Amino acid sequence: MSGPSTYVPGSAFERWLDQRLPIMRLAHDSFLAFPTPRNLNYWYTFGGILSFALVVQIVTGIVLAMHYVPSISGAFASVQRIERDVPFGWLVQNIHSVGASMFFLAVYIHMLRGLYYGSYKAPREILWILGVVIYLLMMATAFMGYVLPWGQMSFWGATVITNLFSAIPVVGDPIKLWLLGGFATDNATLNRFFSLHYLLPFMIFGVVVLHIWALHVPGNNNPLGVDVKSPADTVPFHPYYTVKDAFAMAVFVLLFAAFVFYAPDSLGHPDNLIPANPLVTPAEIVPEWYLLPFYAILRAIPDKLGGVLAMFGSIGVLFILPWLDTSKVRSMRFRPLARWGFVLFVGVCLALGWCGGQLPDKAVYQSGRYVQTFEYRTAAGAIATGAISARTSAELERRAHAEEARIGAAMITMHASVAPFQIKVVQLSQMLTLYYFGFFLLLLPILGLIERPGRVPDTIAKAVLKDAATAERSA
Numbered sequence: 001m002s003g004p005s006t007y008v009p010g011s012a013f014e015r016w017l018d019q020r021l022p023i024m025r026l027a028h029d030s031f032l033a034f035p036t037p038r039n040l041n042y043w044y045t046f047g048g049i050l051s052f053a054l055v056v057q058i059v060t061g062i063v064l065a066m067h068y069v070p071s072i073s074g075a076f077a078s079v080q081r082i083e084r085d086v087p088f089g090w091l092v093q094n095i096h097s098v099g100a101s102m103f104f105l106a107v108y109i110h111m112l113r114g115l116y117y118g119s120y121k122a123p124r125e126i127l128w129i130l131g132v133v134i135y136l137l138m139m140a141t142a143f144m145g146y147v148l149p150w151g152q153m154s155f156w157g158a159t160v161i162t163n164l165f166s167a168i169p170v171v172g173d174p175i176k177l178w179l180l181g182g183f184a185t186d187n188a189t190l191n192r193f194f195s196l197h198y199l200l201p202f203m204i205f206g207v208v209v210l211h212i213w214a215l216h217v218p219g220n221n222n223p224l225g226v227d228v229k230s231p232a233d234t235v236p237f238h239p240y241y242t243v244k245d246a247f248a249m250a251v252f253v254l255l256f257a258a259f260v261f262y263a264p265d266s267l268g269h270p271d272n273l274i275p276a277n278p279l280v281t282p283a284e285i286v287p288e289w290y291l292l293p294f295y296a297i298l299r300a301i302p303d304k305l306g307g308v309l310a311m312f313g314s315i316g317v318l319f320i321l322p323w324l325d326t327s328k329v330r331s332m333r334f335r336p337l338a339r340w341g342f343v344l345f346v347g348v349c350l351a352l353g354w355c356g357g358q359l360p361d362k363a364v365y366q367s368g369r370y371v372q373t374f375e376y377r378t379a380a381g382a383i384a385t386g387a388i389s390a391r392t393s394a395e396l397e398r399r400a401h402a403e404e405a406r407i408g409a410a411m412i413t414m415h416a417s418v419a420p421f422q423i424k425v426v427q428l429s430q431m432l433t434l435y436y437f438g439f440f441l442l443l444l445p446i447l448g449l450i451e452r453p454g455r456v457p458d459t460i461a462k463a464v465l466k467d468a469a470t471a472e473r474s475a
């Protein structure tokens with residue numbers, strides 16, 4: 001794709017084809033001879049793993065669509081039929097549903113790798129932005145796919161998420177109406193979600209082609225973040241990275257298979273095995289694990305529109321990341337402070353994911369106990385006071401009732417209870433959301449200006465930078 005071609009047709013047919021459609025030349029230059037930095041580690045195998053996961057989702061999805069019935073009366077039963085009656089339907093269905101989780105696991109590792117090694121920096125901004133577009137398309141595809149089995153979580157998830165759009169002033173309600181195809185989540189919704197769920201993966205495929213094209217113009221970044229200086233710093237993609245990618249893919253497939261064969265439903269919510277019922281709201285409505293951090297950000301803001309803006313903003317900020325990070329040093333390997341910021345960022349994303357799966361009012365930290373005081377009349381006729389305490393409000397209420405029953409008619413009054421100091425899930429989510437945005441909007445811009453880069457080891461300074469003085473300067 002870039003640089004002079006090294007393709008030499010091996011037969012008369014290949015020569016004939018090359019003069020008419022140089023597709024073999026394209027494949028050879030892009031995937032066999034492509035000069036690749038010699039120091040790529042295993043984090044660099046996830047691009048290949050993602051390509052594999054995308055193909056698996058498309059192939060299994062097409063087979064599922066042959067048996068799936070996109071109507072509210074037939075959808076749930078058709079998925080059950082696929083799992084029980086269609087030959088190997090259980091396998092195809094399990095691969096597709098577990099595959100969605102594996103796809104997201106791989107994409108998160110891939111994105112964090114890019115973040116750590118500064119792969120979003122010049123000249124790879126477009127490559128990164130195309131990645132963010134792919135990620136948005138993946139989220140939309142996964143959300144619509146989750147609606148298709150028409151279980152309780154499908155129905156209520158679709159209802160909650162489409163309802164978010166009504167928070168947008170003026171155009172919000174028309175957008176919601178347009179998304180649902182009516183005033184409520186119904187047959188029209190299921191039909192259009194099925195149609196779009198079929199379409200979007202092909203759009204993802206198209207953007208992936210652009211993504212790889214944009215990768216092949218500047219070439220790969222590498223864990224050092226130092227540009228390759230000569231052909232001696234590179235090796236041909238084949239066989240060096242085809243073999244490395246194949247090995248990593250085999251390990252990935254083992255993990256994938258472990259879920260498919262031993263715990264296919266463990267990653268989903270059990271409520272989605274109950275057919276959708278518009279008259280019964282589930283006790284909790286939660287998205288799949290890979291969308292939980294964004295759900296936590298949405299709920300962290302008490303205002304509906306604010307929550308929607310924060311949620312979309314948390315992905316929107318990734319689009320401008322290449323211009324937010326002011327550091328001249330690409331890889332965080334040589335950025336001691338940014339590296340800690342990154343480690344904390346990963347922890348914050350995991351914690352946000354945990355928060356997204358909890359009830360917002362749940363206490364994550366509590367100092368002290370709930371206390372309630374009361375007054376009662378003693379046997380001698382005097383007025384006395386008593387107090388009860390408990391760790392939870394429910395326990396306090398239970399004890400208060402027991403106390404009231406014990407003292408009986410002599411009870412005069414129960415005072416209002418005093419709550420202990422608590423940090424609830426929603427407050428923790430607010431703190432984590434603050435760090436999430438702070439990392440991109442404050443930490444990276446400021447650290448880039450003030451941070452002193454770490455020392456480049458002599459081996460790199462001499463062998464890669466070809467400049468011994470650099471090692472001394474950066475010491």
Ligand code: HEM
Nearest residue numbers: 044046047048050051111114119128131132135208220221
């Ligand atoms: C279907 C999803 C995706 C596929 C198939 C895919 C594919 C690839 C491939 C094959 C590579 C080269 C090998 C490697 O570096 O791992 C790559 C590199 C890259 N991808 Fe992706 N990608 C996807 C999603 C994303 C997303 C969501 C982002 C970021 C938001 C992203 C950002 C990058 C960056 C920055 C690089 C260059 C890494 C470097 O050279 O250091 N990709 N991608």
